[in-house]
Amino acid sequence: MNVEWPGFLWALLLVPVAVAAYLLGQRRRTRYAVRFTNLDLLANVVSRSPGWRRHLPPALYLLALTGLLLAIARPQAITLVPKEQATVMLVMDTSGSMNATDVTPTRMISAEQAALTFVNQLPAKFRVGLVSFAGTAQILVRPTVDRVAVQDALASLNADGPTAMGDAIERALEARRPPGSVAPTTTLAPGQRVTPPSTTTPDPAKEPPTVMLLLSDGANTQGRTQPLDAARHARQLNVPIFTIALGTDSGMVDIPDEQTGQLRRIPVPPDKFTLQRIADATGGRFFVAPSSKDLKAIYHDLGSKIGFVRQRQEVTVIFAAAALLLLVAGAGLSLIWFSRFP
Numbered sequence: 001m002n003v004e005w006p007g008f009l010w011a012l013l014l015v016p017v018a019v020a021a022y023l024l025g026q027r028r029r030t031r032y033a034v035r036f037t038n039l040d041l042l043a044n045v046v047s048r049s050p051g052w053r054r055h056l057p058p059a060l061y062l063l064a065l066t067g068l069l070l071a072i073a074r075p076q077a078i079t080l081v082p083k084e085q086a087t088v089m090l091v092m093d094t095s096g097s098m099n100a101t102d103v104t105p106t107r108m109i110s111a112e113q114a115a116l117t118f119v120n121q122l123p124a125k126f127r128v129g130l131v132s133f134a135g136t137a138q139i140l141v142r143p144t145v146d147r148v149a150v151q152d153a154l155a156s157l158n159a160d161g162p163t164a165m166g167d168a169i170e171r172a173l174e175a176r177r178p179p180g181s182v183a184p185t186t187t188l189a190p191g192q193r194v195t196p197p198s199t200t201t202p203d204p205a206k207e208p209p210t211v212m213l214l215l216s217d218g219a220n221t222q223g224r225t226q227p228l229d230a231a232r233h234a235r236q237l238n239v240p241i242f243t244i245a246l247g248t249d250s251g252m253v254d255i256p257d258e259q260t261g262q263l264r265r266i267p268v269p270p271d272k273f274t275l276q277r278i279a280d281a282t283g284g285r286f287f288v289a290p291s292s293k294d295l296k297a298i299y300h301d302l303g304s305k306i307g308f309v310r311q312r313q314e315v316t317v318i319f320a321a322a323a324l325l326l327l328v329a330g331a332g333l334s335l336i337w338f339s340r341f342p
Contacts, residue, residue, distance in 0.1 A: 004074040004314065011069045015062060022058055052338050060330030067323030077315045085208040087127045088144045088306060089172040089239075090150075093216035093246070095134045097268035098159035102216070102251035103292055107217050108159040109290040111246060113214075115154050118299035121146060122306070125131060127208075129175050130154065133168030134161035135222050139175045164223030165216055165274075170231035173237060176210045210239045213308055216279065217246040219271035227274055231281040240284040242302060245270035248290045 003009065098108040109252065119128055129141035130153050140153040212234065220227050234241055249269040257264050272288065279286040289295035334340055 001068075002076055004076060006073065008069070008073040011072065012066065014069065015066050018062055018065060022062075034197060044146075048340045052057040053333075054079070057330040057334040057337075060326045060333070064323040064326035064330065067274040067319045067326065071316045071319040071323065072115075074314055074316050075319060076312050077285045078312055082228045085125050085177055086306070087129065087208055087210040088122065089129045089143070089176055089210065089212045090119075090154075091133065091168050091172050091212060092154075092157060093163065093165070093168075093218065093222075094132045094157050094159050094161075095135075095163040095218055096255055097163070097218045097247075097251070098162050100247055100251040100268050102248045103246060103290070103295070106159075107246050107251070110295055111215055112154050112157055114292070114295040114299045116151055117131065117214075117296060118303055119150050121300070121303045129167055129172070131172045131175060132157055133164050133171070134159075135164060135167035137164055137171040139171055142175050152288050163216065163218045163220055166225035166227040166230040167216075167219040167223035169212070169227065169241070169278075170225050170236060172212055173230075173234055173239060176239065194279050210237075211284075212239055212241040212243070212282075213302065213331065214241050214275070215244045215246055216275060217270045218268055218312065219252070219274065227278055228281065231278040234282045239282065241278050241282040242284040242287070242306075243275035244287045244289050244298060245272045245275050247296060 007306055091195050092111060094108070098106070098111065100107050103110045120130065127145055128141070128147070128150050129139070131137055131139050131144040140156075141150050144150070150248065231241060238263040247268065247270045251268045251270075252266050253268045254263040256262070270285075270288075276286040278284075288320045289298055
């Protein structure tokens, strides 16, 4: 914490001066009492000494003085302030491996619950979109401030099928723009470009920032786009991707055998290597969530980083209010104990 007007801190020297004056006054009080020659009579007149209570109101006044002097210097502190606008694209893996139970109760249920908590802590003005992917990727919710729509979509997720991670990233990049917006130009041939005539092209520099949260528990097994190719596209559009590898290396899932129809157990370790490279390629961060508790902690940390910004704010009112409370407390105790004000 620092202050906007540091020159006023010199006024804090009044505090030790006040303390010295109070101690000097107490010494003079003691000397006056000693002048009373009949000590037995003095003991009968004064039933009991107020002890520590006599010093508490002045101590509160001194603390109040300190608070007021600090308030004059206009103290400032670093606080978390909600960002005005941004778009967060949630990209959720719903492949069959998400039925694994190495994350209690299952990877899918844990992912849904943690994502719900994350969405609820974002600033109200943030737009949130949701893309799910298994064998194909689909946009469940385009970026919106309607939290109920996102919550309902998360609650409807079911795990089944292979993993098309690269296609999911591309779908999220496509969904991040408002409906009706278009790319700046359309390539027809090498060296030949045409601008679409019907729609106004948004200026990327003026658009709210977009971040993507990709949660997956397996390797890419299907789709037209490879994950790293999609990551390079996201980097060109200045969209960082924060990746989360859900599950443990020992995770197992039961799937029906295509020939016999019987269930067979296969290992489903998360593809940490690919998710790490996606995050590195786009300027995001990579996280590992081997448990439901870890996943919630990661989302909480991301919420504070994505949704809030550290700003220096003046906290003068806090010091002034504290000083007022101390003054009232000191005056109240003085009235109750000694029937005098202050």
